[in-house]
Amino acid sequence: MPRLPAASVTVDLVVLTIRDRALHVLLVERGIDPFAGAWALPGGFVLADEDLDAAAHRELAEETGVAQGIHLEQLRTYGAPGRDPRGHVVTVAWLALAPDLDEPAAGSDAAGARWWPMDAVVAGDVALAFDHAAIVADGLERARAKLEYSSLAAAFCPPEFTVAQLRAVYEAVWGVAIDPRNFHRKVTGTPGFVEPTGGTIAEGAGRPARLFRRGPTETLHPPLTRAQS
Amino acid sequence: MPRLPAASVTVDLVVLTIRDRALHVLLVERGIDPFAGAWALPGGFVLADEDLDAAAHRELAEETGVAQGIHLEQLRTYGAPGRDPRGHVVTVAWLALAPDLDEPAAGSDAAGARWWPMDAVVAGDVALAFDHAAIVADGLERARAKLEYSSLAAAFCPPEFTVAQLRAVYEAVWGVAIDPRNFHRKVTGTPGFVEPTGGTIAEGAGRPARLFRRGPTETLHPPLTRAQS
DNA sequence: GGGGTTATCGTCGTAGTGACGACAAACCAC
DNA sequence: GTGGTTTGTCGTCACTACGACGATAACCCC
Numbered sequence: 400m401p402r403l404p405a406a407s408v409t410v411d412l413v414v415l416t417i418r419d420r421a422l423h424v425l426l427v428e429r430g431i432d433p434f435a436g437a438w439a440l441p442g443g444f445v446l447a448d449e450d451l452d453a454a455a456h457r458e459l460a461e462e463t464g465v466a467q468g469i470h471l472e473q474l475r476t477y478g479a480p481g482r483d484p485r486g487h488v489v490t491v492a493w494l495a496l497a498p499d500l501d502e503p504a505a506g507s508d509a510a511g512a513r514w515w516p517m518d519a520v521v522a523g524d525v526a527l528a529f530d531h532a533a534i535v536a537d538g539l540e541r542a543r544a545k546l547e548y549s550s551l552a553a554a555f556c557p558p559e560f561t562v563a564q565l566r567a568v569y570e571a572v573w574g575v576a577i578d579p580r581n582f583h584r585k586v587t588g589t590p591g592f593v594e595p596t597g598g599t600i601a602e603g604a605g606r607p608a609r610l611f612r613r614g615p616t617e618t619l620h621p622p623l624t625r626a627q628s
Numbered sequence: 629m630p631r632l633p634a635a636s637v638t639v640d641l642v643v644l645t646i647r648d649r650a651l652h653v654l655l656v657e658r659g660i661d662p663f664a665g666a667w668a669l670p671g672g673f674v675l676a677d678e679d680l681d682a683a684a685h686r687e688l689a690e691e692t693g694v695a696q697g698i699h700l701e702q703l704r705t706y707g708a709p710g711r712d713p714r715g716h717v718v719t720v721a722w723l724a725l726a727p728d729l730d731e732p733a734a735g736s737d738a739a740g741a742r743w744w745p746m747d748a749v750v751a752g753d754v755a756l757a758f759d760h761a762a763i764v765a766d767g768l769e770r771a772r773a774k775l776e777y778s779s780l781a782a783a784f785c786p787p788e789f790t791v792a793q794l795r796a797v798y799e800a801v802w803g804v805a806i807d808p809r810n811f812h813r814k815v816t817g818t819p820g821f822v823e824p825t826g827g828t829i830a831e832g833a834g835r836p837a838r839l840f841r842r843g844p845t846e847t848l849h850p851p852l853t854r855a856q857s
Numbered sequence: 858g859g860g861g862t863t864a865t866c867g868t869c870g871t872a873g874t875g876a877c878g879a880c881a882a883a884c885c886a887c
Numbered sequence: 888g889t890g891g892t893t894t895g896t897c898g899t900c901a902c903t904a905c906g907a908c909g910a911t912a913a914c915c916c917c
Contacts, residue, residue, distance in 0.1 A: 405634035406674070408707070408718050445635070448716060451707040476705040476720050478637070478680040487677060489637050489718070491705050548777075563864075581906065583865065588904095605863025606913040620853065621904070792895075810875065812896065817873095834894025835882040850873070 406478075406487040410454045411442035411531065413474060413538030414463065414495040415572075416514065417555050422571045423514040424535060425462065426525065433484045434528030440535070441512070442490065455493040462512060463500055470496040470554035474538055482530045494538045496554040543572055548622040550592055553613045559596055561608035562586055573625055585623060591616030635707075635716040639683045640671035640760065642703060642767030643692065643724040644801075645743065646784050651800045652743040653764060654691065655754065662713045663757030669764070670741070671719065684722040691741060692729055699725040699783035703767055711759045723767045725783040772801055777851040779821055782842040788825055790837035791815055802854055814852060820845030 414425035426438040441462040445454040452471070460466045471493055478489035515525055520535055527535070545551045552568040553560065566582045569575075586592055593611035601607040643654035655667040670691040674683040681700070689695045700722055707718035744754055749764055756764070774780045781797040782789070795811045798804075815821055822840035830836040 406637045408635045408637065445707070445718075448709040450709060451705060451718070473704055475702055476680060478674070478720070480677040480679060489674075489680070489720075491707070491718075561864085578906075578908085579863085580865075580867090580908080584867095585905085587865090601914065603863085604861070604915045606865080606915095608864060621850065624849065624905085790895085807875070807877085808895075809877080809897080813898095814874085816896090830883065832894085833884045833892070835884095835896080837895055853874085 406489050407483075407485075408445045408451075409442055409488055409490040410445060410451060410458055411440040411490050411492045411534060412455060412458055412462070412495055413440060413492060413535055414459065414469075414497060415517075415538070415542055415555075416497045416499055417568055417571050418499055418514055420567055420571055422517040422539075424517055424520055424538075425512065426515050426520075426527075427462065428511040428513075429528055437526045437528040438515070438531075439528040440492075440531045445491075451491050452493075455491075459493075459495055463497065465497070465500060468498065468558075470551060474534070474541055477530060477534060479530065490534075492534045492538070494541055496542065496551065498555060498557050543625070546572055546623065547625055548619050550613065550616055550619065553593070559598070559610045559612055561600060561602075561610060562593075563602075563608055565593070565611075569623070575625070589616065589619060590614075592619070635718050636712075636714075637674045637680075638671055638717055638719040639674060639680060639687055640669040640719050640721045640763060641684060641688055641691070641724055642669060642721060642764055643688065643698075643726060644746075644767070644771055644784075645726045645728055646797055646800050647728055647743055649796055649800055651746040651768075653746055653749055653767075654741065655744050655749075655756075656691065656741040658757055666755045666757040667744070667760075668757040669721075669760045674720075680720050681722075684720075688722075688724055692726065694726070694729060697727065697787075699780060703763070703770055706759055706763060708759065719763075721763045721767070723770055725771065725780060727784060727786050772854070775801055775852065776854055777848050779842065779845055779848060782822070788827070788839045788841055790829060790831075790839060791822075792831075792837055794822070794840075798852070804854070818845065818848060819843075821848065 412425070416423050416425070425441060427441050429435050429437055429439050441458055443458055445451060451473070455471055456466070459469060459471060463469070474492040474494045476489060476491045478487075480487060482488065517539065519525055520527070520532075521539070546569055552565055555568045556564050562583050563579070565586060566577055566579060569582070570577055591614040594614045596610045596612055598610040599607040600610055641654075645652050645654070654670060656670050658664050658666055658668050670687055672687055674680060680702070684700060685695070688698060688700060692698070703721040703723045705718060705720045707716075709716060711717065746768060748754055749756070749761075750768070775798055781794055784797045785793050791812050792808070794815060795806055795808060798806055798811070820843040823843045825839045825841055827839040828836040829839055
């Protein structure tokens with residue numbers, strides 16, 4: 400058997416959630432070099448004979464403490480030489496969409512972990528290690544695009560949610576205001592997008608909202624267009 | 629510096645083209661074990677300190693003999709343990725869309741290379757090595773989806789093409805018949821999708837068709853829906 | 858109860874699409 | 888040439904979906 404060229408393979412996670420009506424991304428503070436003190440995406444090396452999605456799920460559970468109810472999909476793979484000073488490291492990036500979780504527990508190899516507002520990260524207010532700024536940007540764009548033609552927005556919501564909560568997801572991810580009446584018509588009028596549970600919930604002032612859960616529909620035809628208003 | 633876990637990294641290419649109004653995929657016949665005699669996607673190992681897209685472009689040029697005018701985008705990364713009997717091999721798959729090329733030249737490490745009709749490959753009439761059947765399926769689905777909301781269909785066409793040629797791309801990739809009049813209206817009515825060159829071309833019977841080239845528009849708003857007829 | 862707030866339902870005008878008719882401009886057979 | 892065939896291009900019509908926005912329902916606080 401010939402000897403094969405080798406590189407190190409890691410997984411990195413772009414974990415997104417909505418907090419206080421704004422999009423946030425989970426970052427960990429690096430405790431060791433390279434980039435000690437900088438913020439990085441949660442991730443780590445793929446173990447021997449470990450599948451890539453298994454590694455992603457493992458890292459996600461380690462960082463968030465939550466193993467289920469989180470959407471996880473492969474984003475893209477990055478392997479530019481020099482992206483990691485330790486050598487040729489290829490990283491498979493994943494996109495995770497989570498409902499609002501509690502503060503993350505610090506991982507064993509990280510000095511700390513916290514949710515950062517996406518606005519601050521995109522604006523460059525956070526020093527990011529490696530090429531993680533580009534990975535975050537790709538993850539954001541993927542999330543924005545996927546909301547258009549899929550029912551993925553519900554992945555940011557708890558199992559039961561209101562139309563207003565779902566609308567808040569779109570507004571936070573897209574950064575635009577959406578007309579509540581037209582959004583309500585689209586969401587409830589698309590067969591299988593959401594299903595009423597029969598219950599209602601009152602959140603502060605205003606008429607109580609009906610509760611819904613995710614329906615079987617995965618794709619939206621026609622899509623929700625991003626240039627709504 | 630700690631010793632890092634290592635795996636082998638390869639690139640594999642799903643190269644699609646339209647031949648005789650049908651979608652085809654480029655496959656090479658393996659000359660060596662594992663899977664000697666089976667058909668596989670063109671690809672190979674990523675060299676030391678080589679970027680992933682550089683490796684993909686290099687393999688594409690080696691297999692097709694054409695270096696430019698071919699759309700290339702990353703598809704997905706596959707790393708299930710056991711997908712390669714030689715050990716833990718992670719492959720970064722790429723999707724390439726090419727205009728109708730001549731018969732490919734056999735690569736140095738392949739016994740032969742040829743275009744296979746996608747229908748035959750999907751139907752399982754071709755013995756595919758590794759997990760390449762799944763990769764081809766993912767590439768096909770990506771191409772089908774991208775035609776909806778992007779101007780990527782022109783990547784299957786020569787620099788100057790007719791509306792009918794572009795329509796043939798959609799019909800071949802989607803496997804459906806499209807109304808020529810509505811398609812013509814959509815294509816010519818979307819600003820920046822195609823630009824008339826001023827020339828015309830007569831292909832056999834019928835009125836000569838105007839020639840177009842690709843316009844600056846990359847995305848289609850609203851998209852072309854796949855359920856046209 | 859009155860005012861404020863949010864949820865939900867309707868209405869209207871318009872853009873985009875599917876179905877399909879009509880004409881234009883080439884080819885072929887005779 | 889003449890007529891029939893084939894393919895490209897333009898137009899019409901009905902229907903759907905959406906943006907803008909009015910109206911009503913059902914709660915809160917005071």
